[in-house]
Amino acid sequence: MATLHELVTPDSIRLDVSAGDWREAMRAAGALLVSAGVSDDSYTESMIRNVEENGPYIVVAPGIAFSHARDEDNVHRTGLSWVRLQEPVNFGHESNDPVVLVAALAARNSSAHIMATKQMAALLDDPEKREALRSAATPEDFRAALQ
Template sequence: MAALSDLLPVAAVRLDVRAADWREAIRAAGGLLTETGATAGAYTAEMIRNVEENGPYIVIAPGFAFAHARPSPAVHRTGLSWVRLEQPVEFGHASNDPVHLVVGLAAEDSGAHTAAMAALAKLLADPAAARALQEAADPEALRAVLAGETGKSGETAETGETGVAGERGARPPGGAAAVHKILTVCGNGVGTSLFLKNTLEQVLDRWGWARHVTVEATDTISAKGKASEAVAILTSREIARTLGEVGVPVTVVEDFTSGREVDRALRATYDV
């Protein structure tokens, strides 16, 4: 699977970009995807339309928007772009506005960029790495942080300690032989749901439950059909409204990179 450095060339990084509003911020990220050959220009309009139709669910952590749309003929290859804004802009998200970082994703399918998304989610959840990304003087310095060469502390933003206090050794759900499924859901199934999936899997690993609970990232349409297979759904507030009643508990997560928030959601699901 592709690493961050494979998907984000230096030419796809712009720092201290001026944007009047969220549409301009997405256009900046989309323009870089087009300039570096990942997409045709039409893909930028698709990313904007995704927010217009589904709301600001792409703002998955405080100050961070993950702009993307479904795989389409406008995507030439899987790639990323990185836009750090000179001044933050409002996307309309109740908890995570204003946004100062917009990462654009063009995905050919749901698989090639999984490892890169996991790596990025871990970096953004680490206070020192997130600070280093925000303070990077130029694209080369930023790529050094993304490559893990500097700025990583191994600490979580919530605890100031390595990891999240979990339930390792707690009784697994339904007994040792049972395997449950939890769905993480976004509008397209290729972007924000992967961030949430990665965070949830980290928490499950700390609990010692990774063998007993599987996590599947999916889109809203597929989630409605797969809900009967799952014990719970974790998603954003906007997507939860779109899903409506699906027969299983739907838990809203505001910060998709927060191990502590996902830990609380898992405790609520299993009443532990």
């Protein structure tokens, strides 16, 4: 299984993105997956429906959302994108709002999803890594913080 660092390229990271709400933030992250050839637009809409139906459980740490959905033949390969928002948005999470970092994972199968989720948990458990993601000056610096 690829590491988080390997799943994301500098082209799948956007810093200081403007988003009016959580849906726009997720669409920005999903658009990066689409432009990288990882998934289709329908996958992005599935990620949004996932939150609408199940609530903001994807806001996994203070200020950080980890969006994903089930592959319904709309994921071409496993990949990850990241968006850092210019201004935080609320997802409706009781303790982890507002969100400034949105990761979008598209996984081809459940084992890839589980491995990426475990790696994400380890990353987010490290306060220094979280701060490096929040303060990265360039997509390359952001990607380096994922190692």
